[in-house]
Amino acid sequence: MHPILADREKLFVYLAAWLVIAILIAALVAIPGDLGWSFALAFAIPASLVYAFICLSAWWLCRVYLLQKTNVLKLLGVYAVSASLSSSLWILLCNAWVWALNQSQIPGFSGERTVGETRLLFGIGVVLYLLAVAVHYLIIAFEASREAERRTLDMRVLAQEAELRALRAQIDPHFLFNSLNSISALTAQDPAAARSMTILLSDFFRRSLQLGAMELIPLKDELGVIRNFLEIEKIRFGKRLNVAMEIEDTSQHCMVPPLLLQPLVENAIRHGIAHLIDGGTVSLRTRKENGFLTIEVRNPIDPDRPKALGTGVGMENVRRRLRTLFDSAAHMDTSTKNDMFSVEISFPAKDSVQP
Amino acid sequence: MKERLVEHLKAIIVDDEDLARSLVREYLGASADIDIVADCANGFEAVKAITELNPDILLLDIQMPKLNGFEVLELVQHNPAVIFVTAFDEYALKAFEVHAVDYLLKPFTRERFDQALALARERLSRKEVQPLAEVLATARNKGLPLERVLVRDGSKVHVIPVGKIDYIEAQDDYIALKAEGKTHLKQQRLAELETLLEPSRFVRIHRSYILNIERLARIELYAKDSRVAILKDGTQLQVSRAGYDKLKGLL
Numbered sequence: 001m002h003p004i005l006a007d008r009e010k011l012f013v014y015l016a017a018w019l020v021i022a023i024l025i026a027a028l029v030a031i032p033g034d035l036g037w038s039f040a041l042a043f044a045i046p047a048s049l050v051y052a053f054i055c056l057s058a059w060w061l062c063r064v065y066l067l068q069k070t071n072v073l074k075l076l077g078v079y080a081v082s083a084s085l086s087s088s089l090w091i092l093l094c095n096a097w098v099w100a101l102n103q104s105q106i107p108g109f110s111g112e113r114t115v116g117e118t119r120l121l122f123g124i125g126v127v128l129y130l131l132a133v134a135v136h137y138l139i140i141a142f143e144a145s146r147e148a149e150r151r152t153l154d155m156r157v158l159a160q161e162a163e164l165r166a167l168r169a170q171i172d173p174h175f176l177f178n179s180l181n182s183i184s185a186l187t188a189q190d191p192a193a194a195r196s197m198t199i200l201l202s203d204f205f206r207r208s209l210q211l212g213a214m215e216l217i218p219l220k221d222e223l224g225v226i227r228n229f230l231e232i233e234k235i236r237f238g239k240r241l242n243v244a245m246e247i248e249d250t251s252q253h254c255m256v257p258p259l260l261l262q263p264l265v266e267n268a269i270r271h272g273i274a275h276l277i278d279g280g281t282v283s284l285r286t287r288k289e290n291g292f293l294t295i296e297v298r299n300p301i302d303p304d305r306p307k308a309l310g311t312g313v314g315m316e317n318v319r320r321r322l323r324t325l326f327d328s329a330a331h332m333d334t335s336t337k338n339d340m341f342s343v344e345i346s347f348p349a350k351d352s353v354q355p
Numbered sequence: 356m357k358e359r360l361v362e363h364l365k366a367i368i369v370d371d372e373d374l375a376r377s378l379v380r381e382y383l384g385a386s387a388d389i390d391i392v393a394d395c396a397n398g399f400e401a402v403k404a405i406t407e408l409n410p411d412i413l414l415l416d417i418q419m420p421k422l423n424g425f426e427v428l429e430l431v432q433h434n435p436a437v438i439f440v441t442a443f444d445e446y447a448l449k450a451f452e453v454h455a456v457d458y459l460l461k462p463f464t465r466e467r468f469d470q471a472l473a474l475a476r477e478r479l480s481r482k483e484v485q486p487l488a489e490v491l492a493t494a495r496n497k498g499l500p501l502e503r504v505l506v507r508d509g510s511k512v513h514v515i516p517v518g519k520i521d522y523i524e525a526q527d528d529y530i531a532l533k534a535e536g537k538t539h540l541k542q543q544r545l546a547e548l549e550t551l552l553e554p555s556r557f558v559r560i561h562r563s564y565i566l567n568i569e570r571l572a573r574i575e576l577y578a579k580d581s582r583v584a585i586l587k588d589g590t591q592l593q594v595s596r597a598g599y600d601k602l603k604g605l606l
Contacts, residue, residue, distance in 0.1 A: 174418070177442035178372065181461035185378035238373050274371070275420045277397045302420065304503065304514050 002059050003139050015052060022048035039109060047097055051090050055132035062136040079133055087125030091118060158324040182236050197235055204228045211258040218352045219286060220252040226265050233269055240279025248287040254349040257321055263314035264297045264343055272299035272341060293349040298342040322347060365408060367393045369401040370416040379414050382468045398422025403510040405431045412475055417441040425491050430507040434484055436475035450493035454486045500553035504532060506539040513539055522592060523565040560584055560598035568605060
C-alpha cells in the first residue's frame with residue numbers, strides 16, 4: 001500500500017501542499033492574461049489535485065528503482081520517460097477540463113478561453129512529477145532507517161532473551177536433582193567417585209556461567225562444557241549412555257555463540273537415550289567446509305515414547321539464536337529416520353584470533 | 356528363629372538409574388523385615404514384577420523409559436503401598452499435592468526416607484488404600500489427548516498408539532481395542548476412555564462403540580432411524596442417532 005494513501009494524516013498534508021501549488025499555478029495563468037481569478041482557480045485546483053494523484057504513481061517506480069541499487073543513467077532515463085508521460089497525460093486532462101469549463105453554462109466561464117502555453121504547463125508538470133519522485137525517495141529512506149532501528153532493537157532484545165533462556169535451560173531441574181541424587185548414592189558406596197562427581201558438577205556450572213557471559217567463544221571451549229556435561233550424564237546413565245565425537249581439527253577454532261550446542265546434546269539424552277531401556281550412542285560431529293561450520297548431533301529414539309511437554313523449547317531457542325546472529329546465513333535441519341533423530345546446524349565460520 | 360516370627364514385607368524398587376536404585380537399597384537395608392524382591396530399571400519390568408510378585412511396598416520413580424510410574428500403576432491390579440520418588444515433575448508434584456499423597460524428592464535424607472517408609476507401613480497395617488486412581492487422573496490431565504493406550508496381557512505390556520486403533524467396543528467390564536487386526540482387552544469403561552481421546556479423531560458412534568473416523572468409509576441407512584458405519588476394511592458398526600449427529604458434525 002502507498003505510504004501516503006495508507007495514512008490519512010500524510011494524505012492531508014500532501015493534498016494541502018498541492019493546494020498551495022494549485023494557487024501558484026492559478027496565479028501563473030491568471031496574471032499575464034485576462035483570464036480572471038475565478039476561472040484560473042476553477043481550472044487550477046481540480047487540475048492540481050488530479051495531478052497530485054497521478055504523481056503518487058511515482059512510488060511504485062521508486063520502489064523498483066532503489067537509489068542505491070540503480071545506476072544514474074538508468075534513473076535519468078526512467079524518470080525522464082515517466083515524467084514526460086505523466087505530464088502529457090496531465091496536459092490532456094487539463095485541456096479537457098478547460099474545454100468542459102468553456103462549454104459549461106456557469107456565468108462568466110463559457111467562452112473560448114485558454115490557459116497559457118501548453119509548453120509551459122508541460123514543463124511545470126515535469127518539474128512537479130520529479131519533485132514527487134524526490135519526496136517518495138525521502139519517504140523510502142526514512143522508512144528504511146526506522147526499520148533498521150527497529151531491527152537492531154529487536155535483535156538486542158532477542159539476544160538477551162536467548163541468553164537468559166540458555167542459562168535457564170542450563171539449570172535443567174532433572175539434570176541437577178538427579179545428579180545430586182547420584183552423588184548422594186555414591187557417598188556411601190564410593191566416596192572418591194562422589195567427590196569427583198561433585199567437582200564435575202561444579203566445573204560444569206562454573207564454566208556455563210563464565211561462557212554464558214561472553215558473546216562468542218571458540219568451539220573447543222563449548223565442546224569442553226559438553227564433555228563435562230556428558231561425563232556427569234555417564235555417571236547417571238552408566239552403560240546406557242555412549243558418546244561418539246568426531247571433531248574435525250580445523251573446526252575447533254571457529255567461534256560459536258556460547259551454550260548453543262549444549263541444549264542439543266541435552267535433548268539427545270532427555271528425549272532420546274533416557275527413553276531407551278538399553279540406551280544408545282549420542283554422536284556429535286563438527287566440520288568446517290567452504291567457510292561454514294557444520295555441527296551434527298544424532299541420537300537413537302524410541303518411536304513409542306510418550307511425547308513430553310516442553311519438547312522443542314531447547315530446539316526453538318537454538319533456532320532463534322541462530323536467526324538473530326546470522327540471519328538467513330544459518331541453517332538448522334532436523335530429521336528422524338529409522339528411529340534415529342538428527343539435528344544439523346551450520347553457519348558462517350569465523351576463526352578465533354588466536355588459534 | 357525369632358526373626359521368622361516377624362512378618363516380612365516384600366518391596367520392589369523401580370528406577371531407571373542404577374545409582375538411584377542402589378541408594379534406596381542401601382536405605383532399605385536398615386529395615387530387617389523388608390525383603391527386596393525385585394529391582395526394576397523400566398516400566399515393563401516393573402509391571403511384570405508387580406504382577407508376578409505382588410509386593411507390599413513399591414518404591415516408584417516417575418520418569419522412566421517405556422512407561423512412566425503412573426502408567427505402571429494404571430496397568431497393575433495390585434494395591435501395594437506406593438512411595439513415589441521423583442527428581443522433578445511439575446504435573447506429578449501437583450497431583451501429589453492435590454491428593455495429599457506422600458512423595459520423596461531426590462535427593463532425600465535417610466530420615467525423610469524412613470518417615471515415608473513409616474507412613475507406608477502404617478497404611479499397610481490399617482489396610483488403607485491410597486487415592487491412586489485420582490492421582491493418576493490429575494497427573495495425566497495435562498489438557499492433552501491420549502497418545503497411546505496401554506494394555507496388559509498377563510505380565511506383558513502392549514503399547515498401542517491411538518492412530519493404530521480402528522475402533523473400540525464395550526464388552527461388559529472390558530473394552531476391546533481393535534488395532535492392526537488384533538483385539539486387545541482392557542479393564543476400563545468406554546466412557547472413561549472416550550474422555551481421554553481426541554474428540555475430533557475418535558467419536559462415540561454408539562453406546563458400545565468408539566470409532567477412529569479415519570477408518571470410516573461410508574455410512575449407510577440400515578432401517579428407519581438406524582444407520583451402520585462401514586469401515587475401510589469392511590467392518591460394519593451400528594451407529595446410534597446421537598452418534599450419527601456427532602459424525603455429521605465432524606464430516
